Amino acid sequence: MEPSDFTLTQYQILLYHLQKFGYTPLTVHQYLSENINRNSGHFVILRHDIDRRIHKSVQFAHIESQLNISASYYFRYHALQNPEIIACVSQLGHEIGYHYEVISRASGNLNQAKALFEEDLRKFRDICPVHTVCMHGAPLSRFENLSFWETYRLEDFKLSGEGFLSIQDVQYLSDTGRSWSSLHNLRDRLPGDRGIEFNSQLISTQDLINYIAEKHPPRLYLVTHPERWSEDCIEWFYSYGFDTLCNVGKEIIKEFRG
Template identity: 35%
Template structure:
C-alpha cells in the first residue's frame, strides 16, 4: 500500500476513531474537552481540489476539522470554500500578510483585515493560522507582537494558543511525519513562548514517525498521547499515481532546498 494516498489517510482516521479519538476543528480546541481528542487542521496551500476531496472523505467518516485558506490562487476559491463549509468543517484564514507586505507592519495589518473580511463574506471565520512562507525572511506570526488578533474577532491561532506541552504535534510537512528538520517555520513551542517560535524543538517528546504506517502501528499499540494536533496539507495526498509521483519528486527537491536554507540559518 502506498503512503500519502487518501486510502491510507482513510485507514489512519478509521483507526484513530476506533481507538476513541474525538475529532474536533481548531475553534473547539480552545474549549474544555474530556477524553481523547484529535484537533484536525488542514492547510490549503495549493491544489485546492485535493482539499475538497479530503473534506468529503472526512464527512463520510463523520469527522470534522478546520481548513485554512490562503488568499492566493490555487488556494482561495469561493465555490470550494463554501462547499467545504457545507460539509460541516470549520474554515479559517491561512495568513501570510507580513511576508506579503515584506515586513511593513502597517500594510500587513491592512492586508490581513481585507483578506479576513473577504473570507467572512462567504463563511464565519473564528480562527487563523500562519502560512510558513518558507522563501520569505518574515515570520508571519510576528504580526501579533504588534497587534492582537482578538481585536479582529479571532478566538485563537494554533501556533500561539495551544499548549504543546500537553498536545502532540503531528504534521505532514515535507510529505513525511519527521520533517521538522526540513521545515523552517512549522515547529511548535509551549504556548505563550512566541519569542522562540520557529526556533525551539517541539515541546512534547514522542516517538518519531516516518510514515503514516508508523503512526498506524503506534495507534494500534496504544502508545499515542491522548491529545493530538494533526496538520495535513491535502495537496500532498493523492490516490492517482502520476500526481502522487510528481508530489514525491517535488517534495524531495524542496526538502533538499529547505535543508540548505535551514542549515545556513543555523550557522548565522
C-alpha cells in the same frame, strides 16, 4: 516510503484508526470553545493547511464528512479566487480559517500587513464564518508571519484563536516533507515544541498508526496538507518529486542559517 503512502486511502485508514482508538476529532475552534476536559478522554485536533491545489481540500472534506468528522481548513488569500470551493468545504461541516502570510507579503511593513489581514478576513467572512486563523510558514521568506501578533491581538479582529499560538500541551504531528518526523520542518511546529526528539522515528503513516496504537498519546494535533495526498500514481510521483525538491531547498536554508 511506499507509493501507497500519502494517498487518500491511507488518510481514510488513519482516520479509521483514530476513531477506533477512541479519539474525539476536534476543529481548532471547537478545541478553543468547547468545555473539553483535557485530562480525560483522548482527542485529536485535525487541521489542514491548504497551501496549493485547493481543489484537493474538497476530497478531504468529503472523506471526513462521510465519517461525521469536522476538521479545520486554512486557506491562503489566493483561494479567494475560488469562493465556491471554500463554501463547499464549509457546507460539508468543516471550519474555515484564514492561512495568513501578511508579514511576508508586506515585507515586514506592519500597517500594510494589518490592511491586508483585514481585507482578506472580510472577504473570507463574506463566504462563511471565520473564528480562527493560522500562520502560513512561508519557509523561503526571511519574514516570520507569527510576529504579526507581537503588535496586534486576536480580539482586534474578533478571532478566538491562532493555529500555532492558541494550542498548548498537545503532540504536534505534521506531514510536512511527506513524513511524520519533524526533520524537514523549518517553521511548521508549535513554539517551544521538541518535536524532533519525539517524532524522528515516524516516517510513514503506518509508523504513525503503530505509534498511536502503542503509546496512545492523549492529545494529538494532526496537521496535513491535502495537496500532498494523492490517489493515482502519476499524481503521486509528481507531488513526491516536488516535496523532495522542497526538502533539498530547506536543507540548504538550514545550512545557510546554521
